Amino acid sequence: MASKEPSTSAPDIDILPHNLQIHPPLVPEQQLPSPNSSEESRNLITANFTHFRDDPFSFLREISLHYSGTGWRAYDEPIGQKIFYKGFSDEMKARVLDSGMLKVKLQELAGRRVIVEDGMGLFSEEKRRRKRLQEVEKQLNEVAEEIVEGMICKFESKRFIRGAYFICVQLLARTYHRGIHVSTLEIQNLRETAKLAAARKQSLIFLPCHRSHIDYVSLQVICYRLGLTLPVVVAGDNLNFPLVGPFLQHAGAMFIRRSFSGDEVYTATVQAYVDALLSGGYNFECFIEGGRSRTGKLLAPKFGILSFILDSILSGRVRDAWIIPVSTQYDKVIETEAYVSELLGIPKVKENLWGFLNSSKFLNLNMGRVDVRFHEPWSLRSFIESQIDKIRAGGTMGVSLAAQQINPGDANLGRKSVDRAAPEVRLKVIRSLGYRVLGDINRVSVVMPTSLIGTILLTLRGRGVGKSELVRRIEWLRTRIRAKGGRVAHFGVAETGTVVERGLEVLGELVGRVDGLAEETFFAVDRFQLSFYRNMVIHLFISETIVAAAMYTRIKQGGGPANQRVEYQTLLDQVSFLSQLFRGEFVFPTEGLITNLDKTLAGLAADNVITVTSNSDSTIGYVELSDVERKCGRENFDFYCFLIWPFIEGSWLAGVAIMGLIPPKGMEEVWVELREAQDMAQLMGKTLYHQGDISYFEAVNKETLKNAFQRFQEEGIITTRKSKSGRAPPLMRVSPDWVANDRLWEFVEKIAISRREGKNRRDNESVSSRVLKLAKKCGRDLFERGGSDSEYQNRAGEAELVNCAPAMRWTATSHIPTHHF
Template identity: 70%
Template sequence: MAAPDLDLSSDTPHIHPPLVPEQYRTAADVETTTIPVFENEESRDLITANFTHFREDPFSFLKQISLHYSGTGWRAYDHIIGQPIFYKGFSEQMKMRILRSALLRAKISELAERRATVEDDAGTFGSDKKRVIRRQKRREEIEKQLDQVADGIVDGMICKFESKRFIRGAYYLCMQLLARTYDQGIHVSSQEIQNLRRIAAMAAKKKQSLIFLPCHRSHIDYVSLQVICYRLGIALPVVVAGDNLNFPVVGKFLQNAGGMFIRRSFGGDELYTSTVQSYVDAILKGGYNFECFIEGGRSRTGKLLQPKFGILGYLLDSLLSGRVEDAWIIPVSTQYDKVIETEGYVNELLGIPKQKENLWDFLSSSKVLSLKMGRVDVRFHDPWSLRGFMDEFVSKQAVVEPEQPATELRLKMLKSLGYKVLGDINKVSVVMPTSLIGTVLLTLRGRGVGKSELARRIEWLSDRIRVKGGRAAAFGGVETGVVVERGLAVLGDLVGRVDGLAEETYYAVDRFQLSFYRNMVIHLFVSETIVAAAMYTRIKQGGGISNQRVPYKDLFSQVSFLSQLFRGEFVFPTEGIVNNLHKTLRGLEADRIIKIGYKDADKNELEYVELTEEERQCGRENYDFYCFLIWPFIESAWLAGVAIIGLTPPKGNEEVWVGIKEAQDMAQLAGKTLYHQGDLSYFEAVNKESLKNAFQRFEEEGILITKKSKAGKNPPVLRLSPEWVPQRDPATGAMLHKGQLWNYVESIAISRREGKNRRDSASVGSRVLTLVEKLGAELFADAVERTRVEEEEIEVEVKKGRSRRGSSSRAKL
């Protein structure tokens, strides 16, 4: 059973009707607010129940403003769970803690000593008896200068929890924004909230921090989490934000609401690095709550990105060093019926230059304020002790590798921490109705689907999600058909409807944008999709059951290859490939999709897998579902591989390096061309994030070599590893359709979805290779020209340097 969602916008929080009406009790551990707690778990609305427009009810509207301004009841934010915040002098206290930290003082002293040593070695202080005194004086001057630099860094970085009146107003403004944009509210689980408040109270007594680690898909992520914490009376977390958001007005607003601004890249700046670490230490030592996004930036594709280990490393080091005793990790999933920024994401993924971040334009946009985009679901995983995780990890590693170097152990621990958080986020994520609709529309063979069939497949998908341990948004007793109508209304013009038919029929209008919502589902079925794609190498041949039977040896080989190929794209189960494969096969067999053949009666050794007769009779609809989920990613990997073949250097250009960005742009241009010519099935396969991941995977495989170029900003460049360079016909110079790289790309291609004009592989090879060779030749020509210009610029700078040195010598004479 599940507990209903809470509406926290009114003076007396209440809930929407659960699936089955029940009596509720008052939670004993909720000190400042009476919050109903149900025996079941699914919740409803958090913000919209008492929301009123001025035009609809001016009196109620003005009353709400007055209550927030005066701080009536819970709005006062006086008795929070956590350490005291929002008082005059908070920022100055935190600033002093950072600047006086032993870590930062030691780094400033070290940097000053290093600089003084350099100047001493250069003879700056002379060689007489007063050299030591002059050196010491200079060292002190450098320390004062570094102190000033650190002071400026801290002042621009730290959040400024100073005014309760400000935060009351900020909360009210955010509620207005959210209620207008997400008209069905923010939904949380009352059971998870009860547990969160319990852990928060326990941590507060021990002066320990709650570390919120959410996924990141929208600017709304941090707004919604701050709103939830405020309404529940939990101390607001300090939120890590990129300094690109620190611009006039908005930057100050965010800083006073909990924003901690840091650079996107530290660039080897040791003072800045130590300042950030000292700030993280001060937050955790003081028991203040903290929030950072585990993926770094926002996901443009809808699925979870790989974890970023920057800030996560600082958190880990605070405990590893012993400066902090413990903290509580809280993975958070935020899911949307519709994400505001998806249209902009599509433009970015298609290579249209990204516009500079401007949160003010985003928040003040009339488009944002007038949309009705459904609801937001925020789910909290059970909090767990970071110290407990570390101790358990060290114990396990001591058994596996007792003499492990500390740096290697830390790196493994950091990676394990990152992927554990991602796994926990996936476990609590709720699949929204719009994601169900988008997934079904993009995993059907036909042009469109009738309303009744759409509802049937949504019910099937919801069941599969729950069987996999996932969560599908509860319909609250509403018929699936009604849920479909609501979801279609939210998706708007992304889905089209054909009128004048015997049945309402819907089709995907913007498949690229809809893929964002489909990708919110794929994490639950990654293993099944890999197996389905591996089986497709035989199933696509057609014929009878025996003709489509896949030997286990071949299946395992292709599953292993695809799993390695996509290890940077998806988060896989951690049980190991053999155990995971067998578990997946048993699940598919239980679903009556496949049949497993064994070599012995005891079923100890697998011999083959094949589709069941039942699955064949239903038109392979369940098996095809898994294929359609993974095919766009296979297409993207294949496209990247084909583009890499195009990087085979023309004769005489064997030592030429090409820019990584230019190579990826070339792959994207090739993909757009191949899609419109019919050689690529999915337009979303040309998105630059998937291509970037594929290039990264090829580098890890040793197919590509990358390095920094000689250009001023050091953009990375690449070329094919010598052993992977395809051979050419000595007589004609034409590329031969064989070799290590060709075979690698073919291993991807055999799991691709077949198209009507792609059955003749020789024809495809000819068409595709002709295109990428042409684009590759242009890329090499541009690289050669750019290298020539760079060398000329370097020569000019060298001559200028000689001239300046000569002028300096003449001046001394």
């Protein structure tokens, strides 16, 4: 066997034997790279894993060790606050119900109720009024107690968690046969921070990305094996079904509703529980994106649970906590088939026991490996203080006035001035927090071999690709990812070809193989599902993709090189438009439009993709493809275009669908359900794809269309109404201002000019007459269904207008992440 060359990356960790082993570095300590540059990792669960049928004695011995709690399995002294003891749930329940904040809220609600009843003349004397007040307070306390009982996790039994750990490892090892991989330097940082936090009685708040139900299982397994106090995990109550729900609740799940619907008792109870956990120094976990990403890329942050965490700090009820962004990446995600069905409009199946048991078909599949990476922890309080300092330094009226009232040194961080007098300050802080976490997750994310393969297969022209060319392009992509500061799953001593074979094995039927040719050839079978893995890469190149799509408006016109040059101002205009269009889809750099554009142009020029020509005053005159790029068949430039084109096409499709919702002249104003309008756009997209007017079937996925409609609402193109009661679905119509003077047409055309050229679209107008005809037909059908439904019209009459003012455009001086390129 050939000897392994010394590693230049950080030491790593094995969590396989009966003890935890740290591998020393193979290079001097001063030569070690930073934690964020390490790619090498070690297997966590599978190297010593044994099936019962292969080695029954070893298997039974491992069960015995877990049952008896031998060695680390005892979980006796985890780093952090004590959990898993009899009475833990009762103590936590008492902490929540004794919350001063909760008591004040319940008293307030009871008082409001009694005032209403008093106004109805129900009380003839003060004694009866006081008695009624006590009755209402007692009822509200009973409601709160019932909420707490169904919500809180129940860390009661060490024997239970030992068995749960063993079961989870068995299932993970069978599903992900190459194990769970972690980085030693990151784990060392995590353990040191955990010791510091435990000494100060502060919480570790894990904020992972969310692509699979395996996310929280793998993190719990890692924390258990490292001897850290398990975090309480925020979970939707859709998972609280028989058998599975209680199991999860005893393993750390905190069940909450998907929507609080203005329920003030429920909201206050959740806040009290978060306060109890963080003030007690218990570890906490919630998913920054809210739900699972069905598309593979990071979603915009959800601020629900973050707002509770922020309020705990701002109010002074919690002194500090440590934020730990977590990236979990997979060779293959179990749920991708279900995701595709949902994105194509098939209703989601509600979680139930049968569905859980039926998923056992995945438990013996070879789905590769999982990589879990931890960003360096940082203080939440310090972050809030820095944001408040920036807001104060901004000097804007209103915001600066409120910020001046805030003394970051105060225990409560000036809660009243932030939370009430200056809600815009609080909004900026929480948005900054959300996007800071997303950026940190992207920085530590590891690109898996399957993502490399999927990305290359979906960014090449032609039906298929030979094995040698596939390997060459993967090596190129791997180099580009590293050059961009990204991380690629460590290949060890394996050749790229071997890694490709392993990745193809994991992807299975998603990739086809043609035998009997002069060279082994591969092609994408299920492009929609493969796009999930491609989308795990796009964040690294989003700036380049926007520039490439903007340049394509001129390059697709053909002709000689001089005809394909793009003037800088023209390029800047289209880049600005596209970055604003996709600010809800991607996390962009925050340095400002001009700075980001100039850096991207410089990077593409250094890579010999483009040539930048300056004017006599040293300003950029125009950009064009380099001679090197032309000679290689435009393959690198096309790579960037192929990454962004499906999203451009999805936005274009949404725009065309909205054009179909413009009422014919003479027709009275008709509101349609927002969801039905999005469904109409999806139906149109499927039709146009099969007719050749759309190139990418993944452009019809409902998440892209939903984001596009949201962007159009922010721009004021569509107006939406919500029911006052919240029971009826939202309604929408096209804003009259955008119908006049062809504004909507021009907006859609500006999207269309960056679309991929196709044989059915080589005409003078990107939105051809046949496409508009289909849009009007679908719109008319929707109008007729809505117009004939009297109940539908009544819902429109009782609805209230939603604020749809043009969205704020952040600049380089903004204190929250800029949502443009």
